[in-house]
Amino acid sequence: MQRGSEGPLEVDLSELSGRSYRCIENCALCCLCQPELLPDEEARFRADPRLAEGVTDRHISSEVKGAALKLRGAHGSCWFLAGRRCRIYGDRPHFCRAFPVSVFVGWRVQLNANLSCRGIGLPGERLEDVGKGLLEEYGDSRLRDELKAAGRVFSDFVKNCREAWVAQSFSSLRDAGRALGDELMDGIGLSRVLTYAETGRTAQNSPARDIVKKVRRTEPEADIEERALIDGTELFDLHDLSLLPIYLDENLTWRIFRLVGRKIVGYELAEDGGTKETSSTDPDEVELLPMGAGAKEAMKEYLGTVNSRDCFLGHAAYLCDSENYDYNLAQVYLGALANNALDLWWRASFLAHLKGKDSLGRPEVREGIVFFDMDLLDLPTIGAFI
Ligand code: SF4
Numbered sequence: 143m144q145r146g147s148e149g150p151l152e153v154d155l156s157e158l159s160g161r162s163y164r165c166i167e168n169c170a171l172c173c174l175c176q177p178e179l180l181p182d183e184e185a186r187f188r189a190d191p192r193l194a195e196g197v198t199d200r201h202i203s204s205e206v207k208g209a210a211l212k213l214r215g216a217h218g219s220c221w222f223l224a225g226r227r228c229r230i231y232g233d234r235p236h237f238c239r240a241f242p243v244s245v246f247v248g249w250r251v252q253l254n255a256n257l258s259c260r261g262i263g264l265p266g267e268r269l270e271d272v273g274k275g276l277l278e279e280y281g282d283s284r285l286r287d288e289l290k291a292a293g294r295v296f297s298d299f300v301k302n303c304r305e306a307w308v309a310q311s312f313s314s315l316r317d318a319g320r321a322l323g324d325e326l327m328d329g330i331g332l333s334r335v336l337t338y339a340e341t342g343r344t345a346q347n348s349p350a351r352d353i354v355k356k357v358r359r360t361e362p363e364a365d366i367e368e369r370a371l372i373d374g375t376e377l378f379d380l381h382d383l384s385l386l387p388i389y390l391d392e393n394l395t396w397r398i399f400r401l402v403g404r405k406i407v408g409y410e411l412a413e414d415g416g417t418k419e420t421s422s423t424d425p426d427e428v429e430l431l432p433m434g435a436g437a438k439e440a441m442k443e444y445l446g447t448v449n450s451r452d453c454f455l456g457h458a459a460y461l462c463d464s465e466n467y468d469y470n471l472a473q474v475y476l477g478a479l480a481n482n483a484l485d486l487w488w489r490a491s492f493l494a495h496l497k498g499k500d501s502l503g504r505p506e507v508r509e510g511i512v513f514f515d516m517d518l519l520d521l522p523t524i525g526a527f528i
């Protein structure tokens with residue numbers, strides 16, 4: 143908590159606390175995410191011919207407006223990466239200096255750790271110090287301005303929910319998510335939550351225990367294996383390679399997967415966007431693998447992190463709004479949590495399948511998280527990453 147001229151500014155650093163980090167030489171995973179330039183950075187980049195050659199007005203995501211760094215080729219790494227080294231390291235933009243920490247502004251400021259970064263957990267800098275450094279850089283008045291703008295969006299959202307009789311307190315959503323932790327790692331439990339998300343009419347402002355009771359009384363009608371297969375296959379069914387999820391494997395090879403006909407084809411990705419085919423998998427052969435105790439523990443810890451992320455709550459709010467407030471917020475929130483648990487389970491199973499494994503332990507779930515977290519933090523949300 144920091145104190146400013148207008149009272150306390152609420153800052154949540156809990157996701158960073160206790161974690162350390164060291165950047166891994168030759169990783170450069172974050173150099174595959176096209177960095178946006180802040181307005182003052184854009185001016186600095188455009189004024190220097192060496193930096194200006196890497197600036198573009200086009201971002202791979204049509205949602206992102208403004209200046210960004212070019213990619214090498216249509217879907218390669220950042221323009222300035224060569225031999226997995228940054229050619230402008232001392233001048234790299236804010237996005238690159240902040241990674242793997244991100245600052246989300248909603249009804250408060252919350253800092254998140256991008257768990258796709260393999261440097262997290264290595265001895266090195268304390269992530270909390272990295273986060274505090276970023277907040278210092280932003281300064282109190284910018285954070286307050288961002289909070290005012292995001293706070294208005296959240297207030298409008300809550301007002302819309304109340305008018306549609308679908309509101310829930312944020313704490314009841316999180317308490318329900320926590321109470322359902324075991325169900326989210328089990329086929330029947332996931333089926334119950336997903337069926338509840340579609341059919342479980344819930345009264346506005348229900349306490350968490352009533353929401354949980356409703357979920358547990360729901361007949362599990364959703365076919366989890368079928369959903370996992372459809373969602374897992376759709377994940378790779380994109381024509382534009384730059385939009386495909388990236389997996390940085392244990393040997394620091396960048397991997398992408400794409401649906402070609404009825405096969406999921408794996409490629410090694412090069413800096414210039416070149417691809418080399420390395421695997422071909424029949425998606426029908428990928429099953430949700432059974433989880434051992436270590437896998438369940440890792441999954442539960444991770445889902446606990448997701449459940450406490452404000453950007454994830456903002457994502458549920460975004461979904462609720464795009465579904466015209468037709469569903470109670472508890473249904474939308476728990477449905478999103480279950481869909482993400484299923485996505486992670488499927489990705490961990492897919493990667494384990496490629497290695498010929500038939501069950502998941504903690505290391506396999508960890509690989510799933512490396513493959514998944516970057517995409518989760520990229521989901522559309524109300525509020526803003528700054
Ligand atoms: S993903 Fe993490 S370890 Fe890899 S280059 Fe980026 S900050 Fe370093």
Ligand code: SF4
Pocket residue numbers: 172173174177211220221222223227228229230231234235238
């Ligand atoms: S500017 Fe440097 S650090 Fe940033 S994405 Fe490009 S190559 Fe990577």
